[in-house]
Amino acid sequence: MSPRLCSSGEPRLLLSFDDATADHACAARRVLDRLGARALFYAPSRKLERPGRLGAVELRGLESEGHRVGAHGASHCRLDLLSDCQLAAETAESRDALSCLLGRPVDDFAPPGGFAGARVEAAVRRAGFRTLRTLSWDYNRIWRPLHIEALPACRLLEGVAAETLFRGRSEEFLRLMYFGKNLLRGLGGAYFSLRSGAVRLEGRSETL
Numbered sequence: 315m316s317p318r319l320c321s322s323g324e325p326r327l328l329l330s331f332d333d334a335t336a337d338h339a340c341a342a343r344r345v346l347d348r349l350g351a352r353a354l355f356y357a358p359s360r361k362l363e364r365p366g367r368l369g370a371v372e373l374r375g376l377e378s379e380g381h382r383v384g385a386h387g388a389s390h391c392r393l394d395l396l397s398d399c400q401l402a403a404e405t406a407e408s409r410d411a412l413s414c415l416l417g418r419p420v421d422d423f424a425p426p427g428g429f430a431g432a433r434v435e436a437a438v439r440r441a442g443f444r445t446l447r448t449l450s451w452d453y454n455r456i457w458r459p460l461h462i463e464a465l466p467a468c469r470l471l472e473g474v475a476a477e478t479l480f481r482g483r484s485e486e487f488l489r490l491m492y493f494g495k496n497l498l499r500g501l502g503g504a505y506f507s508l509r510s511g512a513v514r515l516e517g518r519s520e521t522l
Contacts, residue, residue: 328353328354328447328462329346329351329352329353329354330353330354330355330356330384330424330447330464331353331354331355331356332356332386332424332426333356333357333358333361333367333386333390334355334356334357334358334361334362334367334368334373334386335366335367335368336366336367336368336372338355338368338372338376339368339372339375339376343376343379343381346381352379352380352381352382353381353382354381354382354383354384354422354447355368355373355376355381355382355383355384356383356384356385356386356422356423356424356447357373357383357384357385357386357412358385358386358387358388358389358390358408358426359385359387359388359407359408359411359412359415360388360389360390360411361389361390362415370415373412373415373416374415374416377416382422383412383416383420384412384420384421384422384423384424384445384447385405385408385409385412385420385422385423385424385443386408386423386424386425386426387404387405387408387425387426388403388404388407388408388411389404390426391404391426392426392427392429393405393425393426393429393430393434393437394425394429394430394431394433394434395429398433398437401433401434401437402437402440402441404437405423405437405438405440405441405443406441408420408423408441409423409441409442409443419442420443421442421443421444421445422443422444422445422447423438423441423443423445423446423447424446424447424448425438425446425448427449428448428449428450428464429449430446430448430450430461434446435460435461438460439460444459445459445460445462446459446460446461446462447462447464448461448462448463448464449464449466450463450464451463451464451465451466452465453465
């Protein structure tokens with residue numbers, strides 16, 4: 315499982331975490347190590363170094379272990395409600411700040427709350443990002459780097475029947491939901507993004 319979205323071969327399965335909370339550097343990291351998995355951690359640049367949040371040392375440490383850090387806005391505000399100027403500033407600032415902190419261009423972006431749309435996508439592209447993970451609850455049948463769909467896997471879903479939460483979805487979608495819940499059990503809160511064909515219907519992960 316790889317977070318390297320911009321390589322020549324895109325991943326079939328992407329694990330991602332939002333908000334750069336402190337538990338990502340301890341609890342999530344331990345579970346990922348046990349799984350032999352790597353993830354993409356989306357960080358809001360102005361929230362770093364605050365109590366309960368990750369800082370520069372932790373983010374660089376995650377990257378040194380093969381994980382990847384992406385941007386999650388600067389102030390973690392809802393981007394689709396901003397003016398064009400504010401939206402441009404939020405996306406550009408988040409990329410510049412994290413690129414400076416990590417010493418490399420930051421290519422991956424996830425809008426806070428998953429609120430995207432055409433204006434947000436255009437601003438993300440203009441800021442120089444190469445991927446955009448949405449919170450459209452589905453899986454990518456066609457790979458679209460600026461519209462990566464995601465499925466939630468968090469404590470809120472424990473004990474919830476996927477058929478109830480996602481009524482009317484296809485059988486394949488529901489099986490993928492259960493696969494993600496089982497795979498990420500113990501991580502607390504994460505998202506997983508899939509390309510069509512990444513997971514067999516009986517829920518076993520193929521070689522990725």
